[in-house]
Amino acid sequence: xxxxxxxxxxxxxxRGLGVxxxxxxxxAMTPAGRAFADTTGRRSRLVAIEMxxxxxxxxxxxxxxxxxxxxxxxxxxxxxxxxxAPLEPFRDYLTIVSNTxxxxxxxxxxxxxxxxxxxxxxxFLTQTKPKQTQGSDVLAGTSFDQLYAQRFGQDTPIPSMQLxxxxxxQAGGCSYNYSCVYTDTISWASPTRPLPMxxxxxxxxxxxxxxxxxxxxxxxxxxxxxxxxxxxTTSVNELKLGLGAADRARLNDYLDDVREIERRIQKVEAFxxxxxxxQLPGAPVGVPDSFDEHVKLMFDLQGLAFASDVTRIFSxxxxxxxxxxxxxxxxxxxxxxxxxxxxxxxxRIRDFxxxxxxxxxxxxxxxEKLKSTRDGDGNLxxxxxxxxxxxxxxxxxxxxxRCPLFLAGRAAxxxxxxxxxxxxxxxxxxxxxxxxxxxxxxxDVERFGDSTASLDLTRVADSTxxxx
Numbered sequence: 001x002x003x004x005x006x007x008x009x010x011x012x013x014x015r016g017l018g019v020x021x022x023x024x025x026x027x028a029m030t031p032a033g034r035a036f037a038d039t040t041g042r043r044s045r046l047v048a049i050e051m052x053x054x055x056x057x058x059x060x061x062x063x064x065x066x067x068x069x070x071x072x073x074x075x076x077x078x079x080x081x082x083x084x085a086p087l088e089p090f091r092d093y094l095t096i097v098s099n100t101x102x103x104x105x106x107x108x109x110x111x112x113x114x115x116x117x118x119x120x121x122x123x124f125l126t127q128t129k130p131k132q133t134q135g136s137d138v139l140a141g142t143s144f145d146q147l148y149a150q151r152f153g154q155d156t157p158i159p160s161m162q163l164x165x166x167x168x169x170q171a172g173g174c175s176y177n178y179s180c181v182y183t184d185t186i187s188w189a190s191p192t193r194p195l196p197m198x199x200x201x202x203x204x205x206x207x208x209x210x211x212x213x214x215x216x217x218x219x220x221x222x223x224x225x226x227x228x229x230x231x232x233t234t235s236v237n238e239l240k241l242g243l244g245a246a247d248r249a250r251l252n253d254y255l256d257d258v259r260e261i262e263r264r265i266q267k268v269e270a271f272x273x274x275x276x277x278x279q280l281p282g283a284p285v286g287v288p289d290s291f292d293e294h295v296k297l298m299f300d301l302q303g304l305a306f307a308s309d310v311t312r313i314f315s316x317x318x319x320x321x322x323x324x325x326x327x328x329x330x331x332x333x334x335x336x337x338x339x340x341x342x343x344x345x346x347x348r349i350r351d352f353x354x355x356x357x358x359x360x361x362x363x364x365x366x367x368e369k370l371k372s373t374r375d376g377d378g379n380l381x382x383x384x385x386x387x388x389x390x391x392x393x394x395x396x397x398x399x400x401x402r403c404p405l406f407l408a409g410r411a412a413x414x415x416x417x418x419x420x421x422x423x424x425x426x427x428x429x430x431x432x433x434x435x436x437x438x439x440x441x442x443x444d445v446e447r448f449g450d451s452t453a454s455l456d457l458t459r460v461a462d463s464t465x466x467x468x
Contacts, residue, residue: 016231020210054392069098115176127449134173202286330358
């Protein structure tokens with residue numbers, strides 16, 4: 001179907017042979033006489049990002065040195081000593097939530113002792129105690145992202161997507177009598193239904209753009225070494241005839257982004273099939289050896305999905321517990337899991353902080369992408385909630401206290417930014433998530449995980465907890 005009229009429906013698409021490309025927001029989608037913001041609504045996008053192994057700033061030494069949470073509360077805080085320093089350019093979009101705990105990741109009984117790494121991922125977005133089992137009778141809770149998706153994700157072509165960076169396809173049991181599924185995903189559609197995560201950028205790309213009806217069809221198309229844009233050239237040309245100059249420019253920029261991301265994926269695939277030695281020999285052919293490039297590709301794909309409104313909800317698992325990947329660009333030569341077990345030595349904690357800072361430092365790339373993309377009367381960062389955190393606190397002690405958590409974006413007006421909220425000692429991280437669920441429109445959710453109250457995320461109260 002080719003759409004060439006001056007007024008386009010919001011779900012207008014470009015179609016070609018085995019390809020469907022959703023369009024970005026265009027002025028032509030606005031009915032005459034109505035403001036664009038009235039047609040898009042104010043439903044926030046959501047990206048929930050988990051980084052494993054806690055933070056150097058959760059140690060006794062790290063707290064004193066403000067390695068994660070800044071010393072100042074409210075808007076009077078200094079990010080320079082912290083691992084959040086790379087977020088300074090986005091300070092007005094930043095809400096830091098410090099001093100919250102993830103108690104349900106702790107060991108409650110003797111057989112659970114030592115298994116903290118194998119519970120943490122399942123707890124982060126569910127804030128629920130996972131059942132200790134290596135069988136198929138896994139049990140956790142419905143995750144934050146899926147509560148939102150079940151309520152508000154059904155009006156987009158893809159209700160939600162689950163992405164990851166590291167290998168998460170291990171079957172059966174892991175250690176300490178926990179199923180590997182607990183470490184393999186952070187999204188749960190129900191307490192008994194963990195959702196698989198996608199590691200390969202090519203698979204994400206093909207799903208977003210409906211490329212090919214079958215895996216064989218997608219493979220054959222790629223072997224022809226053609227862009228998906230080649231299949232929609234006629235649709236694009238006909239559409240442009242009915243667009244104003246601003247819309248044509250916006251469409252060109254969007255399609256250029258699609259093509260550039262596709263080109264980068266093709267480059268990765270070409271290298272990985274060239275016979276050259278890979279750093280990640282067991283990874284799918286579309287996965288870059290470079291952690292930076294992999295993360296940025298996944299961020300770019302999320303940005304495209306938001307711009308075209310294909311989906312509004314992502315969960316993104318940046319690593320896997322007990323991963324010993326080395327992140328050389330961080331300045332640390334220590335393997336990740338080994339670095340997190342620093343024996344409370346100050347020099348080794350500082351080394352671990354380098355890795356924390358490096359990981360956080362990848363997020364501004366995504367935030368800039370969102371900020372530079374128009375959405376209604378603002379930009380995508382105005383209308384997105386990015387939640388980054390871990391259910392682990394001090395990984396060396398295997399505890400889940402003072403866990404790292406920050407929020408970026410304004411969540412369609414629900415967050416003000418430029419704020420550090422330090423919770424009272426013993427506050428569950430679930431309290432912050434309960435507040436966010438309410439802000440996102442799930443007002444009828446009375447409790448989430450082990451929440452005890454809501455947490456004011458727009459100002460600093462005496463205890464920061466609001467009972468009710």
